[in-house]
Amino acid sequence: MMENNLLKKLLSIRGMGQVITVGIGLIIMCLVFGIINPLFFSPVNIANLLRQIAPILLIGIAQSFVLITGNIDLSIGSVVGMSCMVSATLMTRGVDPWVAAGITMVICLFTGVLNGFLVSGCKLPSFIATLGTMTIARGVAQIVNNNYNTNLIGDGPVANAFRDFFYYGKTFGIFNGIIIAVVLWFIFNFLLSKTRTGRHIYATGSNLEAARLSGVNTLHTVIKAYVVSAFCSGIVGLITCATTGMGTMDAGNSYELYAVAAAVIGGVSTLGGQGILLGTVVGACIWGALANGLQFAGAPVAIRNIVIGIIVVLSVFMDVIVRTRRTDKTKSKTTMKPTMVKAS
C-alpha cells in the first residue's frame, strides 16, 4: 500500500518516464557486460566504475543546469582544464593546496559569472559566447604554466591530503571522489527541485519573457546556472589535478560534449525548461559504464565511438517522439507568430 503510493508519486514527477526507460536500458547494458566478463561486477570494479562516473556526473550536473535555462555551456571542458592547471601551478609554486584550490575556484566562478553575463546580459547566443570563453579558458590553462604541464604537486603530507581528499582517499570505505559527487548531487538536486532559484531556472528556460513578467530576475537566474556549471567544472578540475597529481593542459578536453550527452540521454531537453538531475545520474552512468564495460569486453576504441553516437541519437529521438506526442495533445510550444490583434 505504502510502496504503491510512493511508486505512484515517483512516477508522477515529470521527466521520470524518460529516466525509467533509460534506467532500464542501463541495467540491460550492465547485465550484458557482466555476461561477457563477470569481473565487470566484481566489487573492485564497481567501486572503480563509480569513481569513474563521478566526474561525468559532475559535468553532467553542470550542463543540465545551463541546458534547463535554455542555454548551453561549451566552456565546461576548458574550465576543467583551467582549474586543473591553475591549481597545480599554484601548488608547484609553493602555495598551500587548500589555498590554491580556493583561488582556483574563485577564478572558475568568475568564468561562470562572465558566461552568464555575456549570455543573459549582453544577449549573445550561448553557443557562441561560451565558444569564446571555451577558447579563452583553454588559453589560460596553457599559459598559466608557460605552455607546459606542471611538475608533480609535491609528495608532502599536505599535497597527499589534497590528493586523498579529492580522489585517492576513502570515507566509510567509499572513494572520496564518489562521495564528493554524491554530496554535490544532493545539494544541487535540492537547489533545483526544492528552492526558488530552481523554480526560476525552469521558468527561465521554459519561457524567458513570461518568467521576467512574473518577477523573475532572469539575468541573475542565468548567471546562477552558469556559476553552478563553473563550480562543478572547477571541482572536476581539482579532482583531475588530484588524480594525476599534476596539471595537464588538455585535461577536460571535449568534456562539454560528454556533459551534453549525459544530460540529454537522461532526458534534459536542449530546448530548456525540462529535465531532472536524476536523469543526469542515469545518463552519466550509461556513459561511464559504456567506457568501462567496453574495455572489459575488449572492444576497440573505435567501436566505442560508434556505439556512443548511436545511443545519443536514439535517446534524443525517443525523447522527441514522446514530446511530440504530448505537444500534439496539448498544442504547447507551437511556433505561433506573436500577437496579431484579434477582435472577438
Added chain:
Amino acid sequence: MMENNLLKKLLSIRGMGQVITVGIGLIIMCLVFGIINPLFFSPVNIANLLRQIAPILLIGIAQSFVLITGNIDLSIGSVVGMSCMVSATLMTRGVDPWVAAGITMVICLFTGVLNGFLVSGCKLPSFIATLGTMTIARGVAQIVNNNYNTNLIGDGPVANAFRDFFYYGKTFGIFNGIIIAVVLWFIFNFLLSKTRTGRHIYATGSNLEAARLSGVNTLHTVIKAYVVSAFCSGIVGLITCATTGMGTMDAGNSYELYAVAAAVIGGVSTLGGQGILLGTVVGACIWGALANGLQFAGAPVAIRNIVIGIIVVLSVFMDVIVRTRRTDKTKSKTTMKPTMVKAS
C-alpha cells in the same frame, strides 16, 4: 560615377556592413603582423597563407549553409577525418585514387543526407543529432583501417596526380588547393545568392513555418544544406589526405568549431536567416592569418587561443548590438496606425 554606384550597390547588399567592419579588422591585423615580421608579406608566404586558409574557407562555407537554415553541423570535423581515412584506406588497398575519392564523397554525402533527415525529418535538435553523427563518423574514421593510420597512399604517378590535384600542384601559378576553394566558393555563393535553393535556405532559417506555408519543401532544403556541408567537409578530407599522403584518424579534429568561428566572425547568424558567404571568406582569412601571423611573430600557442576567443566574442557582440539597434529602430517605426475598434 560608375564606381560610386557600384559601391552603393555593394553596400546595399544585406550583411555587407558586418563584412566591411570585420574586413577592416583583418587588414589592420595583417599590417601589424607585417610590421612585426616583414616576411609575413613575402610572396611565398602569401601563397602559403592562402593555401592554409583554403580548408578553413571550405568548412566555413559548410557551416554557413547549415547555420543559415537555423541549424548547426557539429559533424564537420569528423566527416573531414572520415573522408581522409576512407579515401586513404581505399587507395592503400589498391583502389584507383579517383575512384576512391568518388566512393569517399558518396559516403560523405550520405552522412549529410542523414544529418538533414535527423534534423528536419525527425525533428531532432541539430546540436544533438550532429553530435551523434560526429561521434559515429569519427568512429568510422577509426575503424575503417582497423584503428591505425594508413600507410602512404603510394608514390606512383596516379597517386601523385591525386596529391597534386588537391594540394601540391599549381594551375596558372596558383596552388590547386586555393583554386578548389575559390571555385567551390563561387559555385556555392552562386547557389546561395542567386538560385531558388539558396532563397529557400534563407527562408527556412528565417521562419520555418512561413517558408513551409509558402510551399517551400523545408525538409529538402535542410537536407540540401547539410549535403553542401558534408560535400565541403569531404573535399577538405581529400585535401588533407593529399597533403599528408596518408590517412590520419584524427584529421579534422575540432574543425566544426573553427567553422562556426569563421562563419560567425564573418557575420553569419547562429539564429538562422542571416549571413553571406563573403563574410565567411573574411572570417576564414582572419582565422588563417592569426595562426600564420602569430607563428611569424613567434607568439606562443596559448596566446592564440585567448586572442581567438576574444575575437569570436567581440565580433558576435558587435553583431548583436547592430541587430538590437535595428530592432529598436524598427519598433519605433511600427507606430501603428489607428483602426476602428470593433463595436459589435
Added chain:
Amino acid sequence: MADYIVTMEHICKSFSGVKALDDVSFYLRSGEVMALLGENGAGKSTLMKILSGVYTRDSGEITIFGKKVGDMTPHKAQALGVAIIHQELNMCSHLTVAENIFLGREKCRGGILTDKEMNEEARRLLNRLKIDIDPQTVVGDLSVSKQQMVEIAKALSTDARVLIMDEPTSALTSKEIDELFAIIRDLKKNGCGIVYISHRLEELQYIVDRVTIMRDGKFITSAAFKEITMPEIITNMVGREIKEKFPRVKTKRGQKVFEVKNINAGKMVRDISFELYEGEIVGIAGLMGAGRTETTRAIFGVDPKDSGEIFINGEPVTINCPMDAIKAGLVLAPEDRKKDGLCTGLSIKENIALPNLDILCNGLGVVNQKKETEMIEKAVTSLNIKLSNPENDAASLSGGNQQKVVVAKWLARNSKVVIFDEPTRGIDVAAKVEIYNIMNELKQEGIGVLFVSSEMPEIMGISDRILVMCDGRITGELDQENVTQNAILEYATRFESKVV
C-alpha cells in the same frame, strides 16, 4: 450546383482526439464573397487550413474546380489556384518584401533568380494595390499593418482563383481596409471566389454575398447575406443566450490607491498620468496600437521608463523591473498569454506559484510544499479552473482555462492594484463572464483594477471609469454614466497631427 468552384463535404479533423471539425460541409461559387463566421475556436481557420493544405483532413472530400483532390499540400494548393492569407503573420522577416511575395515560386531563368524582374513585378503589384512599400525593404523593418498588406499582396500575386482571407483586417488601418475592399470587389468581378473570415460583423455589409456559420466545429447554416439579419447571425454563432453579458456590481469608491504621474517611455507612452481608487475598475480604451499595452508594460517595469513617478497609497515607489512592482503590490496579467503569460512545459502548480515564491519560500529560499498546495487549491476553486491534476503541463489546458491560470497567478497574493491587459482575448463568452466576475470580486475587496480592452461593449459594461488613449497619450476620461461609443471613438481618434 455546377458553378461551385470549391466543395468541401463531410470534413472531419481531430487534434489528438479533440474534434476541431465534425462533418463540416462548405461550398464556394466563383465571383462571390463568402463570409465564414463563428466564435473563437469554432474551427474556421482549421477548415481553411485544410483547404489550403496546411493541415490534412481526417475524412471528407474536397473538390476544386470540379476535380476531386486527395491530400492537399501548400504547394498543391498553390498550383490549383488556392491562396490563403493566414490569421497569424507569416513572413520571413530577414527577406525583402519582393522575396517574401515570390517565396516558394521564385522566378528563374536558366536556374538563376531574376531578382530584378521580381522586384519590378512586386512594385507593379504593390502600386496596383496602392500599397506604398518599396519591394526591396526587409520585411522585419515594416510595421505590423504594412506586413499584413504585404501578406495580402503575396496572396494576390498568385493570380489565385480561390482566395481565403483569415481576419485580414484585424491589423489594418481604416484607409487600408478601404483599399482592401476595393481590391476584393475587383477580384469578384474577375470571377475569383473569396472566403472572408472576420469577427467584425459590421464590415460584412460592404462586400459579402453569402455567409456560412459554424459553431463548435459543426456546420450550422449557410445563407445569402441579404436573407439573414444580424441578430440571426449572432444567435447562430453563439448558439445560446447569455443572460447577463456584463455583470456589474456596485461598491463605494474608497481611498486613492494608485497614481501615475507623467510617465514617458519611448514613442508609444507619452506623458501618461492617471489615478485609481480602491474598489473601482478603470478601463483603458483606444484604437489598436494606441499604446495601451506599452503603457502597462512601462508601469510594471517590463520596459524602461524615460521619466515619471508612481505612487501606491500615496507613497512614491521606484519600479525598474517587474519584481519591484510586485513587491509594491502592483501586478499585471499580460496581453499575450502564450508569449508573456504562461511557462508551457511547467506544471499548472508551478505557473501559479511562480510570482508568489517570495511568500511560499522560507528564509533559505526553500519552497514550502504544503503552503504551495494550499495556495493552488484555493486558486483553482475560487477561479473554477477545470483541470485534472495541478501537476499537469499548463499547456494541456484549454485556452480559457489557460487565461484563468494567468489571472490566478496574480490573485494568490494580496495586491493593491491589478492590471488586466486584454484578459478576455481569445476566450469564449462564458469564460469571459467568469473573468468579469473575478474583476468584480477584486473590486469588492477594495482593490484597484485597471482593465485594458479593445472591445467596446465589455469596456463600457464593466468599467466604472474609462480612460481613452490615442497615439501614446491619454486623450480623454469618461464616467460610466455618460459614456457612449461615439464619445470613446471621438477621443480615440484625437491625433495630435494628421498621421499619414
Added chain:
Amino acid sequence: APQSFKIFLITMDQMDQYWAGIDQGCKKAAAELGNVDYKWTAPDVKDDAKQIEMINNAVANGANAILLAANGPDAVTSALKEAQAKKVQIIYVDSPAKFPAVATYATNNEGAGKTAGNEMLKNLAKAGIKKGKIGIISVNAATASTVAREKGFRAALRGKGYTLLATQYCDGDAAKAKDIATNYITQGCVGIFGANEGSAVGTGNAIKESGQSVIGIGFDSSDAIKSLIKNGFLKATMVQNPSVMGYEGLKTAVSVLTGKVKADGKVVDTGVSVVTK
C-alpha cells in the same frame, strides 16, 4: 599445469603504428610462452586522467601484470601505487613513470633527441650550412616523451651557431605539421626537426614541396616516413624498437610472476637506430 597470467598492455592511445609495434612484440612473446592471457587497451585520446582509468580498470579486470607506456611520468604514479598494492607487477615500455617498476624497456628520449640533434648537425655540416634558423615541431607541450626529445635536440644544437626558433605544436596532426613546416621554411629555416611521426611526415612533405635544401630530421618510422627518407626529403629519422620493448617487457613480466627472476627495476634502453637513405 602451468599457471596462466593476465597481462595488459596500456599505451597512450591506439593511433600510431608505433604502438602496434609494441603490441606485436607482446603477441610474439605471449605466443611463445603460451600461458598468457594478453590484451592491449588504450584511452581514445592521449589524456592522463583517462590513462589512470585504464590502469584502474585493468586492475579490476584481474591483471597480474601491466605493461605501461606512461602518458606522463608523474600523473600515473598514484594509480600505480594502488595497482602494486593489489600485487600487480608493473613494467614500463616506451615511457616510464616516476614509480619503481619491475623493469623498464624504453627509448632514452632525451638521448634520442640528442642523437637527432647530432644528425642535424652532421647534415648541416655536410651541406655547408654554418648558421641559420632551425625549427622544431612537436605534438604538444604535455607529452613527456616528445618534450624530452626536444630537450635533447636543443642541447645538441646549443652553442653551435644556429638560432633555434620557438617550438610549434601540431597535436600530432600531419596536415597541421605541414602548414607549420611550410611557415618555417618561409621564415628561412635551414633545418626542421619533427619530433614524432605526424610532425616528421609534415616536415618531410613541406620540404619536398618547397624544393629547397632544408635539412629535415624525423622521429619514428612509418610507411610515409620511409618514403620521405628514400627520396631524401628527410635526411634521417630516429627509429625506436617498439617490438623489442613489447617482447622483452612481456617476457620479463612472466618471469617475475613465476618467480624465476627478481624484480630489480632495471632500465633497458632499447635504443634508437638512425635510419638514413
